[in-house]
Amino acid sequence: xxxxxxxxxxxxxxxxxxxxxxxxxxxxxxxxxxxxxxxxxxxxxxxxxxxxxxxxxxxxxxxxxxxxxxxxxxxxxxxxxxxxxxxxxxxxxxxxxxxxxxxxxxxxxxx
Amino acid sequence: xxxxxxxxxxxxxxxxxxxxxxxxxxxxxxxxxxxxxxxxxxxxxxxxxxxxxxxxxxxxxxxxxxxxxxxxxxxxxxxxxxxxxxxxxxxxxxxxxxxxxxxxxxxxxxxxx
Numbered sequence: 421x422x423x424x425x426x427x428x429x430x431x432x433x434x435x436x437x438x439x440x441x442x443x444x445x446x447x448x449x450x451x452x453x454x455x456x457x458x459x460x461x462x463x464x465x466x467x468x469x470x471x472x473x474x475x476x477x478x479x480x481x482x483x484x485x486x487x488x489x490x491x492x493x494x495x496x497x498x499x500x501x502x503x504x505x506x507x508x509x510x511x512x513x514x515x516x517x518x519x520x521x522x523x524x525x526x527x528x529x530x531x
Numbered sequence: 532x533x534x535x536x537x538x539x540x541x542x543x544x545x546x547x548x549x550x551x552x553x554x555x556x557x558x559x560x561x562x563x564x565x566x567x568x569x570x571x572x573x574x575x576x577x578x579x580x581x582x583x584x585x586x587x588x589x590x591x592x593x594x595x596x597x598x599x600x601x602x603x604x605x606x607x608x609x610x611x612x613x614x615x616x617x618x619x620x621x622x623x624x625x626x627x628x629x630x631x632x633x634x635x636x637x638x639x640x641x642x643x644x
Binding site for chain 2: 466527
């Protein structure tokens with residue numbers, strides 16, 4: 421069966437520090453991968469999606485970037501965090517754009 | 532105009548009530564329709580998935596899609612306190628490089644015992 425791993429679960433980082441969140445999927449090949457951000461009490465904002473290695477599409481201009489170095493690995497990064505980057509970050513995968521399955525999320529607090 | 536509109540609630544109902552959650556959308560290219568349940572501080576969990584107009588039933592849950600009206604609904608029968616969560620509708624559309632998922636803002640549901 422397919423599983424998705426996302427870590428860390430919580431993270432507190434100072435303003436101006438770098439960020440690296442990692443997501444890996446097991447049990448499937450060539451998945452579509454997604455990074456979402458969820459602000460407190462709000463819906464999911466799509467940040468990046470990827471349909472293959474090295475193929476990244478960005479939905480909104482921001483202080484973040486994404487990379488897909490391997491088929492089932494998706495990384496969210498920032499060189500310098502801002503206070504506004506705080507939120508709940510969710511990685512998800514799908515096959516052929518059908519239903520998506522989510523990781524347990526990373527709660528990021530920038531202080 | 533947002534692509535997907537969802538009433539954020541909160542919606543408060545007594546235990547045993549029938550709950551109706553709704554979303555409207557503007558993009559007629561959406562192909563797949565999903566409902567997710569999200570408990571506090573957890574990732575969303577897929578509840579229902581469909582791609583055609585009509586009803587789909589799974590236990591106490593029924594998903595309804597009306598493509599002509601661009602409207603989807605989730606009905607929960609015999610609601611339980613454990614159903615208290617945020618419910619998110621989601622839709623997918625084919626874009627140049629693959630499928631993109633778009634979510635509604637989520638409706639907070641509280642079932643009182």
